[in-house]
Amino acid sequence: MGRIFNRATGLNTFGKALSLARMAGLALVVGLGLATPQPSRASDHADPTNLTDPTANITDLFFYPDGDDMILIFDVNRALLAPKPYDLAPYDYEIHMDLTTPLSFQDPVIRARYGGTVLVPDQIHPDVTIKVKLQNDVTVESVTYTGLKDTDKIKTYFGVRDDPFVFPRFFKKNVIAMVMRIPKSAFPADQHDFILWGTTAKDGKEIDHVGRSIRTQLPRFGFINTMPPKDQLKALMARKAKLDNVYNYLHSAKEWWAIAAADFLQFTLQLRPYDLQPDVMIYTDRFPVGYPNGRLLTDDVVAQTCAFGDCLLQEISFIEGPWPRATVNDKPFSAEWPYLAPQWPDQTPAPSNAHSVLPWVILGVIVLLLVSWGIVEIIRLLLRHLLRWWWRRVDA
Amino acid sequence: MLALRGALIGLAAACWAAGALVAACGSAWAHDFWIEPSTFRPGPGTAVAVGLRVGENFIGDPVPRTASLIDRFFVRQAGEEQAVGGADNIDPAGFLRADGRATALVGYTGGGSYIELPADRFTAYLRQYGLDGIVAERERLGESAQPGRECFYRYAKSLLAGARADPAVTRPLGFTYEVVPDADPTTGGPGPVRGHVLFQGRPVAGAVVTAHLQGQPAMRLATRSDAQGAFAFPLPQGGVWLIRSVHMVRAGTLAHWLHHRDWESHWASLTFDWPGPAGLAGAQP
Numbered sequence: 104m105g106r107i108f109n110r111a112t113g114l115n116t117f118g119k120a121l122s123l124a125r126m127a128g129l130a131l132v133v134g135l136g137l138a139t140p141q142p143s144r145a146s147d148h149a150d151p152t153n154l155t156d157p158t159a160n161i162t163d164l165f166f167y168p169d170g171d172d173m174i175l176i177f178d179v180n181r182a183l184l185a186p187k188p189y190d191l192a193p194y195d196y197e198i199h200m201d202l203t204t205p206l207s208f209q210d211p212v213i214r215a216r217y218g219g220t221v222l223v224p225d226q227i228h229p230d231v232t233i234k235v236k237l238q239n240d241v242t243v244e245s246v247t248y249t250g251l252k253d254t255d256k257i258k259t260y261f262g263v264r265d266d267p268f269v270f271p272r273f274f275k276k277n278v279i280a281m282v283m284r285i286p287k288s289a290f291p292a293d294q295h296d297f298i299l300w301g302t303t304a305k306d307g308k309e310i311d312h313v314g315r316s317i318r319t320q321l322p323r324f325g326f327i328n329t330m331p332p333k334d335q336l337k338a339l340m341a342r343k344a345k346l347d348n349v350y351n352y353l354h355s356a357k358e359w360w361a362i363a364a365a366d367f368l369q370f371t372l373q374l375r376p377y378d379l380q381p382d383v384m385i386y387t388d389r390f391p392v393g394y395p396n397g398r399l400l401t402d403d404v405v406a407q408t409c410a411f412g413d414c415l416l417q418e419i420s421f422i423e424g425p426w427p428r429a430t431v432n433d434k435p436f437s438a439e440w441p442y443l444a445p446q447w448p449d450q451t452p453a454p455s456n457a458h459s460v461l462p463w464v465i466l467g468v469i470v471l472l473l474v475s476w477g478i479v480e481i482i483r484l485l486l487r488h489l490l491r492w493w494w495r496r497v498d499a
Numbered sequence: 500m501l502a503l504r505g506a507l508i509g510l511a512a513a514c515w516a517a518g519a520l521v522a523a524c525g526s527a528w529a530h531d532f533w534i535e536p537s538t539f540r541p542g543p544g545t546a547v548a549v550g551l552r553v554g555e556n557f558i559g560d561p562v563p564r565t566a567s568l569i570d571r572f573f574v575r576q577a578g579e580e581q582a583v584g585g586a587d588n589i590d591p592a593g594f595l596r597a598d599g600r601a602t603a604l605v606g607y608t609g610g611g612s613y614i615e616l617p618a619d620r621f622t623a624y625l626r627q628y629g630l631d632g633i634v635a636e637r638e639r640l641g642e643s644a645q646p647g648r649e650c651f652y653r654y655a656k657s658l659l660a661g662a663r664a665d666p667a668v669t670r671p672l673g674f675t676y677e678v679v680p681d682a683d684p685t686t687g688g689p690g691p692v693r694g695h696v697l698f699q700g701r702p703v704a705g706a707v708v709t710a711h712l713q714g715q716p717a718m719r720l721a722t723r724s725d726a727q728g729a730f731a732f733p734l735p736q737g738g739v740w741l742i743r744s745v746h747m748v749r750a751g752t753l754a755h756w757l758h759h760r761d762w763e764s765h766w767a768s769l770t771f772d773w774p775g776p777a778g779l780a781g782a783q784p
Binding site: 220224336347351355376380 | 544548
């Protein structure tokens, strides 16, 4: 990037450029954010999002075989330490599986990132839906299975467990866990390939989505959180085209700060060539299990996604955690049901943030209005004097 | 007139600048240029990465997107034409969402890039691409010992097979130079793959047209177009094929004096997946 700045300015102004680039980029990002409506509550594990609905916040989706069964783990409510009861009753927790849309495993690049290629992405649909309603004490109110056989043989667990995500911010924290042991006989015979995703909803309105790990928590994917997978690719392509145009326009400008803003856009919100896949988890028994072919509890997905281009969480884990980076969970997983480590002790929640930036925003608006008023008054007076002078000349 | 002169000077400057870029890039001079999508048979609704390639014998280097060099970059499918979007300096150069119902046509035109070669290299290059007429013309003009100065332009097309063939792909796109198939080759079938080469909409007689099979650089078929600009290739096997042709004309007097170029070359290509003489099982004509 420094080379670009040097070429644009002819001077070694990289340091200064970077700080100004941040401002330009921030303005750009804010502008883009305002221009394109974002779901305000959509989030995944490490999203810097509105936390007014923590119990809708999906934190994990695991899917792997264990003998004659498939293990499905779906977690919500990140960074949980508060004691029961929680606000769980209004929410619908759903896991969907598409068992029929064809997959391809021919492209090694896509397989490395996503586990496989969905051949007809706009036909992704749920053949199986597991819908969970929880009570505020984390006991189950109802579980409904659609599209599965032998549902009486499905073993379930609902409760508070250790957060299994290998990431320093969530060490010594809990989640609300939903664990299922589903016999393979519940699926159609010879079912080899699975497309999965999970959602949370309230009053029928989808709030959060999870597919492949560390996907929608990346800032550039926030907008697909409330979208069914069949619509995601179309939306991703439209967004990519729009942001590419902005990038090309800025990057082709002669001003160095425009190029800097383009570069900022590139590593923040601009979609990458490999992003054009629906956000679903793919699992097939044709290959060994492990991210991105399903997901095991022990998968260090932060490092694995970084190896293929997305290193945001890798960086944060270095920023917030010690060196060397933790590559295993802070509590060992159990080989026994329900596999997740026992919960950390309840704690009194930390007091919420006390200070507010709102007074400063109001002050800024007032100052802006005053300055604007002053400028308009000055222009008005100047124009009046100019008109009078001109009229006197004409009259003379 | 002043504005026209300014525009021409601007064009010349752009051409020189592009030439400098090409020179800096070393081998990126007037080689074959074609479109290589991530798949030639995309499913409905799938994302297709559209790569641009430059090279020889269907072995190419990626060409990142450079908006300033693109005149048109589009896909025609389901009766609609859409721009192929993408980010500058990135390979693949573009992305599209395949409709999948019928064959889609991806088109690219661009260029205006300048190149200057020493006389002997220019002559060798002309002979390599079957442009013997230009060699003879240079001799007639007494330019054989002079460096070759040309601007080259690129016109690439690629066919993405859909559920059925689309006769629309047999219509010219209006490119300055283009390879136009007589039938949608993505469904295969017995008999040779036929087409025409058109320059400014008119057939070009005697143009060298070559066909190359992906992954087999030694597989190279060559023919010359007849008086109607027609060519035919009895393709020996199924696979991804590149058909390409280059046509060179004398630069106009204005271009000669203002832009210091003597020739303009026009590079046309067509890539497609030919399933073979047996055709595709289940494909609808």
